[in-house]
Amino acid sequence: MTGPLAPREDWIIERCPMAATLDIVSTRSAFLILREAFYGATRFEQFVQRTQISEPVAAARLRELTDAGLLDREPYRDPGQRTRSEYHLTDKGADLAPTLIALMDWGDRWGIDGGARIELRHSYCGAPVHAELRCTDGHEVQAGEIELGLKRRA
């Protein structure tokens, strides 16, 4: 990226939305729980089995992600069993799809993994789906074509 770096020494991003987001999803296990929620997991044992993280860690992450409004918890009850909780992505949680897919794309491009992966396809046309940078004028944007500036919000 290029941009107005001259004043860069003078300020620190104290309330960066990326940093704030990372307060919620900064752990590997949080991303893996979200990945499985995208892939359709809803029950505690599914999250544990598919992420291969420990039960206490999975329980902590599910609680944190629920508290942060990324997952909704609903009771369910199988015949003859006690009531348990099911987890579903909220709109806020589902909106992390571009982040998760950008991470997958990167791992794929840089050969981080050599095995099977999920392929994501557009349900309307069947073409593969990727995360990419676009400007609001519709141009594809490369990392080297970005300029930085400060924005103030109300």
Place this chain on the structure above:
Amino acid sequence: MTGPLAPREDWIIERCPMAATLDIVSTRSAFLILREAFYGATRFEQFVQRTQISEPVAAARLRELTDAGLLDREPYRDPGQRTRSEYHLTDKGADLAPTLIALMDWGDRWGIDGGARIELRHSYCGAPVHAELRCTDGHEVQAGEIELGLKRRA
């Protein structure tokens, strides 16, 4: 997301590129270091000052990100000072831009932060830049329009 979940019980993603990527950048401090590298920080004291993480943690993250090939380390020497290291994003590190920008966009959309933020603009046209999901046919894709399948690679 929707998709062929019927066989979902039968497999676990053992070598998911997202999980592998998270082995490299799963900590809040790694993301913050990368953010500052995108914003033009190159020197140890810049990373420490701007991320407000401790010196030992910053040193550990810079070493890990360098070992993983996301940053290049180069010696520099200011007059009268000892030789120090400067860090620059490699192509592999710069290619995480869509992930970082997707995180920023999410925090911005969900009001995670109310203060100043960096605004990213396309250097060619000046329009704001965002991370978004597209299929290779060029359609904008919403999270609910994604189908899942398994892909095998050689």
